[in-house]
Amino acid sequence: MKIAFYGSSLLSSYWNGAATYYRGLLSDLARRGYDVTFYEPDAFDRQQHRDIDPPEWAKVKVYPATEEALRSVIAEAGRADVVVKASGVGVFDDELLEGVIAASRPDAIRIFWDVDAPATLSELRQNPGHALHRAMPSLDLVLTYGGGPPVVEAYEGFGARRCVPIYNALDPSTHHPVPPDGRFEADLSFLGNRLPDREARVEQFFLEPAARLPQRRFLIGGNGWETKAMPQNVRHIGHVYTRDHNAFNTSPLAVLNIARDSMASTGFSPATRVFEAAGAGACLITDAWIGLELFLKEGEEVLVARDGKDVAEHVEALTPQRAKTIGEAARARILAEHTYSRRGAEVDAILRQEAAQKRERSVA
Structure with missing residues (x-):
């Protein structure tokens, strides 16, 4: 399956605490056969503070933080089997969410992946006009960086069809013992x-x-x-x-x-x-x-x-x-x-289940 993932940054952890999380999960999904494209804006000086080069396991498309570039990357959602809009991109968040949902195919799995659920849920409680309220009926899944039962219950209360926490983990190939410095x-x-x-x-x-x-x-x-x-x-x-x-x-x-x-x-x-x-x-x-x-x-x-x-x-x-x-x-x-291999297996099972259910609904 092709995954179009719209997030803050895969290449840089500069003011971007989700970088390790994205890298661990997406590299494991790639090893399982997923074709991953990650879209990140050129913003907040992150491209000047890259931690990694573009990896072999994902295509990374860095786009200017302009409306014209935004329209271009949104259109590419139409080619994906799984479309993910992550929280906290920091540039055109609402437009990205609404745009990739509209551009995605009817049979695509649409996901909002929340890497700061407590903050997002606070915004949803305070703002009835939040873009995520409007988008919720069109989402197949809400996946979260953590939060456990309180977050699941809150998202389901806001109308999420299904909310699953996918916790942080360890990639032992990147984080391991080294000599003291x-x-x-x-x-x-x-x-x-x-x-x-x-x-x-x-x-x-x-x-x-x-x-x-x-x-x-x-x-x-x-x-x-x-x-x-x-x-x-x-x-x-x-x-x-x-x-x-x-x-x-x-x-x-x-x-x-x-x-x-x-x-x-x-x-x-x-x-x-x-x-x-x-x-x-x-x-x-x-x-x-x-x-x-x-x-x-x-x-x-x-x-x-x-x-x-x-x-x-x-x-x-x-x-x-x-x-x-x-x-x-x-x-x-x-x-x-608690390795990303285990988390990747969990996400893989969820995506396969969602894909099967979508096929069943389309036949019915």
């Missing part, structure tokens, strides 16, 4: 962009522990933190390219995961960083959120913090040997249960 040495490291619904939790779970432990070394990577006041023992290194994520995860004593406000309140929303860190064998400390036990076991495969004091206590008590033991246990669990 002096650039990323620290007692605790955090990687994430500065966003309005994350900043307060970064202050609580990262900057507060740093202030509590002035003798310890803290490292923060990601965009937007240049103007943020931080304790003297915190080092900021800016954007970290995906090629350096393995070293970023293997070099410190522990790595911190901090969910955004909406993700933490919704639960069942492990970030890509969780699987990247586990894949590298890092000792992960995470803030608490509902559903964590589906992915990692507290105290054995991950350390869980309810506040900044907990983070500081974990760092103080952690020895290199215990960090290694936790990291190895996390890696074993994720490799066994």
